Amino acid sequence: MLLEIKDVRKAFGDQVILDGLDLGVAEHEVVALIGASGSGKSTLLRCVNLLTEIDDGTIHLDGEEISDPRIDPDAVRRRIGLVFQSYNLFPHMTVLENITLAPVRVHRRPAKEAEAQARQWLERVGLADKAGSYPDRLSGGQQQRAAIVRALVNSPRLLLLDEVTSALDPELVGEVLTMIRDLKGEGVTMVLATHEMGFAKQVADRVAFLDGGRVLEQGPPEQVLGDPVEARTRQFLARIIEAGRL
Amino acid sequence: MTTHQISTRQRERIAYRRGRAIRSVLLAAASTAAVGTLLAVAITGAPGWERVKESFFDLDTARKYLPQILEGLWLNVKLLVVCATCAMALGLLVAVLRTLRGPVFFPVRALATGYTYSFRGLPLIIVIYLFAFGVPGLRLQGTPDVLVLGAAALVVTYGAYLAEVFRAGIESVHPSQIAAARSLGLTYRQAMRHVVLPQAVRRVAPPLLNDTVALQKDVGLISLAGPIDAIRAAQIGVAQDADFTPYIVAGVLFVLLALPLIAVTDGVTLRAARRQNAGT
The missing domain is CATH 1.10.3720.10 (MetI-like)
Known part of the structure; x- marks a missing residue:
């Protein structure tokens, strides 16, 4: 297992978000996290990236316990990419500067080399002409693609995607999903929190339904989304279908 | 681009707005002049003005x-x-x-x-x-x-x-x-x-x-x-x-x-x- 989450708990004040959650992710696997708003999908991703401290349990990455407080969190984050719902590009930097910041400052790579690689990536995702633009000149879909590239140029072992299409206009969702589908083809290990059930079905090897701070049900997308065992999953999916999202 | 003939209605609107703009400028000018004159009269007409001019504004x-x-x-x-x-x-x-x-x-x-x-x-x-x-x-x-x-x-x-x-x-x-x-x-x-x-x-x-x-x-x-x-x-x-x-x-x-x-x-x-x- 590349990522192993065991009995993780997290509460904010009285509100228990994660309540003994277990989840494993194998290398090259794509796991989709589904569940209602507030079911802990985003919190889980932030915990894995050590942006949020867990209250109990363990998280292992490549067999190393990253929930150990003695570990250097910056070193862990260098191995994990995180893409946010609202892109979080740095508004005072051009797209190219956004992408080369970590390779140059964190991974100490020569600026020229980092820039060449960034340009290659931008070319691939159709943003070559936006390299010198500031984020506010880009559409939401373009910003999100740039944000994904920003995480990918560091060659992370694991890519976490937190509802990356939720802030996008419907007609822009497709371009981002296409990009994620391509990444799966290249064997990038991903955990993605999503509301796009159709997409989860296409791209995920496994779907995990979060409810009450745990993984209530998980399995192949056809089974979890098509023929769920748990009543709670069925209820959740019924609401999604009602909203016309599946 | 298609050429567009401005309608009579729009022409009237433009004329009206221009009239209002000219009026505002004239009003502003008149009010400034009035305030300026008042200030000048109040200061230069003050009983001690000559003395102040000598001791504060001597070239x-x-x-x-x-x-x-x-x-x-x-x-x-x-x-x-x-x-x-x-x-x-x-x-x-x-x-x-x-x-x-x-x-x-x-x-x-x-x-x-x-x-x-x-x-x-x-x-x-x-x-x-x-x-x-x-x-x-x-x-x-x-x-x-x-x-x-x-x-x-x-x-x-x-x-x-x-x-x-x-x-x-x-x-x-x-x-x-x-x-x-x-x-x-x-x-x-x-x-x-x-x-x-x-x-x-x-x-x-x-x-x-x-x-x-x-x-x-x-x-x-x-x-x-x-x-x-x-x-x-x-x-x-x-x-x-x-x-x-x-x-x-x-x-x-x-x-x-x-x-x-x-x-x-x-x-x-x-x-x-x-x-x-x-x-x-």
Whole structure:
């Protein structure tokens, strides 16, 4: 297992978000996290990236316990990419500067080399002409693609995607999903929190339904989304279908 | 592009709006003229006007002391540049120190907080007296010149104001920006330097420049400590000729000195507002 989450708990004040959650992710696997708003999908991703401290349990990455407080969190984050719902590009930097910041400052790579690689990536995702633009000149879909590239140029072992299409206009969702589908083809290990059930079905090897701070049900997308065992999953999916999202 | 014939209705609207615009301009001109006349009459018609004109607006006296005052003003300009630079550096440093977390930094944080609290409340004049007269009173070896001590008083006082401006800027940067930076593996320091501070400084540029304008005139208070700046030079003239005109000369020069800085501040503020309205 590349990522192993065991009995993780997290509460904010009285509100228990994660309540003994277990989840494993194998290398090259794509796991989709589904569940209602507030079911802990985003919190889980932030915990894995050590942006949020867990209250109990363990998280292992490549067999190393990253929930150990003695570990250097910056070193862990260098191995994990995180893409946010609202892109979080740095508004005072051009797209190219956004992408080369970590390779140059964190991974100490020569600026020229980092820039060449960034340009290659931008070319691939159709943003070559936006390299010198500031984020506010880009559409939401373009910003999100740039944000994904920003995480990918560091060659992370694991890519976490937190509802990356939720802030996008419907007609822009497709371009981002296409990009994620391509990444799966290249064997990038991903955990993605999503509301796009159709997409989860296409791209995920496994779907995990979060409810009450745990993984209530998980399995192949056809089974979890098509023929769920748990009543709670069925209820959740019924609401999604009602909203016309599946 | 298709050619569009303006409709009669639209032509009427344009004519109406133009009429309103002309009316507003005429009204503004009339009201300005009325207020101006009133002020002029009130001042020149005052019983003591002749006396005031002689002792405050005497052209010969102005001409006589202008060179000395200009020479003093050069000192103000130099002081302004040095003090503004040092105060910004100090303010930024203190603001960053106040954001540090962790028990090790408690004394640093406490010191920085205590500094901004006390020096924002302390009148500048008292700080100048303390530095310029109190410090030499200690009779320590190598005590610097009063000019340097006075400048230090300005830097320490304005550093406290600017620290608060910088801190407001730092706090205005959304936490998601720090999360994004940290998620890329940047350390706290790197995130601060490359992500938070550049955005913070840009955002607070207008208030920073505003404080610089305030510093520009407060630099004149250094005359209290003795150095001959524009105000001191004017004061000497006033004492020699028993005529207040030199003060007016110095005042006008200070305003002229401030004009470019104020123009820049307004420009930057306008640009910032426009960028904010453009939205994200």
